[in-house]
Amino acid sequence: xxxxxxxxxxxIAVNSLQFILKNYFEADQIVVIPNKNDKGIDSxxxxxxxFALDSNIKIVTLDEIYNIEQIIFFSxxxxxxxxxxxxxxxxxxxIHFSALPKYKGVFTSITPILNNELESGxxxxxxxxxxxTGNIIDQHCFPIDINDTARDLYFNYLKYGESIFKK
Numbered sequence: 301x302x303x304x305x306x307x308x309x310x311x312i313a314v315n316s317l318q319f320i321l322k323n324y325f326e327a328d329q330i331v332v333i334p335n336k337n338d339k340g341i342d343s344x345x346x347x348x349x350x351f352a353l354d355s356n357i358k359i360v361t362l363d364e365i366y367n368i369e370q371i372i373f374f375s376x377x378x379x380x381x382x383x384x385x386x387x388x389x390x391x392x393x394x395i396h397f398s399a400l401p402k403y404k405g406v407f408t409s410i411t412p413i414l415n416n417e418l419e420s421g422x423x424x425x426x427x428x429x430x431x432x433t434g435n436i437i438d439q440h441c442f443p444i445d446i447n448d449t450a451r452d453l454y455f456n457y458l459k460y461g462e463s464i465f466k467k
Contacts, residue, residue: 302358306348307333308376308414311458312395314346316376316465321355331360335379362386374460375427382427392427394434395464397457399441400425404432409450409457419443420453422460438464 304325306317313332321327334349341347352359365371366386375394376428384392397422398408412420421441426434440460444453 302330302331302365302368303328304372304374305331305333305360306376307362307380308374308378309338309348310334310345311378312461312465313348313376315462317348317351317355317357317372319462319466321357327355327357331358331359331365333362333365333378333380334388335377337379342413354369364386373427374465376465381431384427384429393437394425394427394432395461396425396432397454397461398432399423399439400436402431409454412444413448413450413453416446420456422457422464424464438467440464 304320305348306313317330317332319427321330326348332348332352334352338347338349340349342350349359362380365373367388369388370391372385372391373393382392399419400423403411419441421439423436424438425432425436428434440463442456442460
């Protein structure tokens with residue numbers, strides 16, 4: 301029986317998937333929805349598609365998981381908007397790369413720097429019908445150094461996002 305879905309891309313999705321595979325679920329209890337641009341090739345970021353195929357984890361679409369009762373759904377840099385009314389489950393979560401409620405949506409690695417913010421963060425929240433507006437479950441804030449680049453900030457998002465996921 302399918303119990304969890306990881307939807308998204310890159311290191312945060314792959315590392316989170318590795319964690320649940322090692323500690324909580326068997327491959328036949330997990331499904332993944334890679335982002336549309338995932339070509340199945342590792343580069344400076346790991347490919348969720350490649351890891352799932354190599355691990356015999358089923359690749360699905362959103363339509364295929366809507367009717368799964370009590371599935372746990374994690375959006376980890378996922379490229380699709382979630383409509384919660386399509387799901388039978390209400391266990392829908394997102395890890396967002398900013399200290400919500402600031403910086404909803406995209407470009408969260410550069411906007412805090414452009415706005416001279418002193419800190420940013422990673423937020424675990426419930427998915428609702430808004431964009432990054434669901435109830436906050438957990439958040440980890442960290443300082444932005446004066447010399448930090450968008451890449452530095454992104455790598456902090458990955459590190460702290462994985463840490464929140466593992467909780």
